[in-house]
Amino acid sequence: MLATLSKREKFWSTLQQPVCNSNHSTNTLRFLSALDNEWKIITVQLKPTWDQSGFVYRILLSDKTNRKIEEFILPRTKENEIILERYDLLPCVK
Numbered sequence: 001m002l003a004t005l006s007k008r009e010k011f012w013s014t015l016q017q018p019v020c021n022s023n024h025s026t027n028t029l030r031f032l033s034a035l036d037n038e039w040k041i042i043t044v045q046l047k048p049t050w051d052q053s054g055f056v057y058r059i060l061l062s063d064k065t066n067r068k069i070e071e072f073i074l075p076r077t078k079e080n081e082i083i084l085e086r087y088d089l090l091p092c093v094k
Contacts, residue, residue: 028080031059031072039063039070041087046076057084 042060
């Protein structure tokens, strides 16, 4: 299937491949992989979960090379807060 995809689609498909075993969530590892591949953070929003039992981060990333925008939903965890603090993008919660 990858043979029929464009270069841009191949790159995004690569990010979607299963990752190795880790203590981090799959979405967190994909998010870090995108950042490592020079994707840029556009916005970070703190949103309630669908069942209103907690919060998640809604993050939009941009790949300027391929003019693509992707959305990541990450759980509100200490590890994700630390990652976002490194980028000075942690939204304030009042």
